[in-house]
Amino acid sequence: MKGPISQFIEHHYRHFNAAALMDAAKGYETHLNEGGKMLISLAGAMSTAELGISLAEMIRQDKVAIISCTGANLEEDVMNLVAHSHYKRVPNYRDLTPREEWELLENHYNRVTDTCIPEEEAFRRLQKHLHKVWKDAEDKGERYFPHEFLYQVVKSGVLEEHYEIDPKNSWILAAAEKNIPVIVPGWEDSTTGNIFASYCIKGELKASTVKSGIEYMMYLTEWYRANSGGKGVGFFQIGGGIAGDFPICVVPMMYQDLEWHDVPFWSYFCQISDSTTSYGSYSGAVPNEKITWGKLDIDTPKFIVESDATIVAPLIFAWVLGQ
Template identity: 85%
Template sequence: MNKGPISQFIEQNFLHFNAASLVDAAKGYETHINEGGKMMVTLAGAMSTAELGISLAEMIRAGKVDIISCTGANLEEDVMNLVAHSHYKRVPNYRDLTPQDEWDLLEQHYNRVTDTCIPEEEAFRRLQKHMEDAWHAAEAKGERYFPHEFLYQVVNSGVLAQYYEIDPKNSWIVAAAERNIPIVCPGWEDSTTGNIFTSNVIKGKLNVHTVKTGIEYMVYLTEWYRANSGGKGVGFFQIGGGIAGDFPICVVPMMYQDLEWTDVPFWSYFCQISDSTTSYGSYSGAVPNEKITWGKLDINTPKFIVESDATIVAPLIFAYILNK
């Protein structure tokens, strides 16, 4: 398929430094998929609030993403944007805010993420009731599910449709739920939804075991990787740093070193978009070659790092892969 104007612009102008790395990473992703490989995309930071769903949802529907690892914040914030978009408040001058300005936002029930404030009532509370209903329904039947499975249940039930304020084609959670692609959500407990669940446990309203744990997520990922790493293998496209990337990449050395399964393939493509400084023990800023020493990547694994803003880089790479 011929490349569209965005891809042509990228190829004509992105010739050096981080721009060239962006092109190399996009072409490597494209080659990996075209040769039959699977791809994991990991989401750190506030990529959902940055509305990455506009491009990521299309990637999912086009079959260019096979599994996602994300923080609990990214899991819930895509849905919050879906149901409360018109209530979000943009603060372009966020660098100039005083502590009093921040306090005023709190009292107005706005939670700030850089230049965007999430409306607590419309976003969190609209989702809360339906999540609590799903947790209670599962517990009443003696069932347990992962955090993303509960969210899929709520999205697929249609109960949120009454609140939709953006086109659902721009929600990556809606796209993922449609395809029922696996999601790994390590550290879900530190999200707002995780905090709400915790409060229900403390109040004695829910059993702590109703939502499956991070260890169970690692077991789930192990089973998925074993079933999908044949042939071209599984690639790893990491947006940002943190637990969203650190947790899933460890599944390979865990199987090889701890389970002593010596036939486990390494990740077969690696790219990280990061603005983390490459020094001082920062794993988010570690160059890909460091991962060789941990048994995560092979010597010959295609490796890319784009040291730039993921909110700019990821949509461009996705546009290139989608032939835009």
């Protein structure tokens, strides 16, 4: 029996983007019920939007097997975990003058739409612990992926005294507890990546201590080979950008470049995007375009919900969780 949120969606969401949301949610559920696994990709500022409130429960209940996200989403979930009370909401963000934006900068607030991240406060609590795991690995001649270093920090318990939200609402904590893989393409394009680069420039750390994007693709290739049997792996894409573009390419890469002709296509595809169909916009490309790139099959269930992911994703997750 579905819960009240699901009942509300099914009753009211009958047409247009609402119907697309309902169809995508039912398709996700069917995919899992038939033994499939799901990759979720996180672009934009989903962690700052506190998507962890619903995503963490999806991870705990094995509704997602692997995540691909930007470096910003990787770090910002933990920043919200340890510095939530210092975040600042700006409901009138559309009305800010350049001078008011400058004042936010001077007060160490970086604005994402209506939410300002207190980078000074968040990184004061995180940076020293990351530096320690980077340095310890280097001293031992070990190398890890960005998400593995973050897992080491959160699993060690050193941040627990700083928790400012209920830890059940942190998707990184849920992912670390389950030890699910997190693919982080372009990790260098994040505050943590910039900090790591600064240590390398100063000669304090070696760039090779953190594994690279190419190694992430190699790792994803192994994971996909091991997990794409039976019903296969679905692809649930939130937003556009590298978080989605990078992992979806693993299938044509194996088929075309490695010439492994037994590679199954992604077996479900849904994209939530507010980038409407347009000229040359990858994020605005309809799913059928992916057939021509060797990513999706003719009969792969395909859904696109052209709406705000902060509204759509929690509703789809609620349906999948039976809430």
